[in-house]
Amino acid sequence: MRTSNLTICIIAIVLCGLLGFSLFAIAGELNPTAPPAPTMKTLDDIYKIASSGIAEREGYIQSFEFEGASSAETLLTVPTGKRFVLLKAAWTDQYDDLNVNDNLFVDLHVFSTYLADFPDRCVLVNENETLKLVKSGDAGTHRVCITGYFYDIQ
Numbered sequence: 001m002r003t004s005n006l007t008i009c010i011i012a013i014v015l016c017g018l019l020g021f022s023l024f025a026i027a028g029e030l031n032p033t034a035p036p037a038p039t040m041k042t043l044d045d046i047y048k049i050a051s052s053g054i055a056e057r058e059g060y061i062q063s064f065e066f067e068g069a070s071s072a073e074t075l076l077t078v079p080t081g082k083r084f085v086l087l088k089a090a091w092t093d094q095y096d097d098l099n100v101n102d103n104l105f106v107d108l109h110v111f112s113t114y115l116a117d118f119p120d121r122c123v124l125v126n127e128n129e130t131l132k133l134v135k136s137g138d139a140g141t142h143r144v145c146i147t148g149y150f151y152d153i154q
Contacts, residue, residue, distance in 0.1 A: 056151050057149045060148050061147045061148075062146060064144050064145070066135065067140075067141055068142075069135060069136070071135055075132060076125075077128070077130045078129055082151065083150065083151055085121050085148045086098075087118055087119070087147050088146070088148075089108070091145075092114060093142045094114075095109070095135065095138070096108050100131055
């Protein structure tokens with residue numbers, strides 16, 4: 001019984017010592033002593049770079065439904081001075097593809113589900129280009145929903 005009380009007492013003393021020691025820790029200077037070197041960026045520069053283009057984003061979500069087989073249906077044409085970033089696509093037919101200006105853009109056959117997520121924002125449609133759904137399967141109803149945003153080209 002005395003051993004466990006002694007252990008608890010030692011642990012309490014060690015914790016109090018660590019707490020007391022941490023009160024005497026000294027932080028460094030918050031103001032820089034010199035301007036940034038030529039290869040460095042100020043916090044204002046970093047903020048401008050990180051926030052550039054955010055105000056110009058225009059969210060987009062649209063669902064489309066097409067009847068018939070084997071054709072290319074226009075989903076959107078990107079306006080002059082803008083780009084479209086595709087974030088997600090969902091579709092109902094395994095034979096569909098997304099094309100830009102009649103060139104394969106996203107091969108929907110490779111996805112094991114009927115939902116594609118592009119979180120790295122690298123799937124871009126440039127200004128004046130047309131995004132189309134290319135159907136090459138059943139004569140039934142084809143549905144697609146795309147989510148993304150437009151932003152101004154700088």
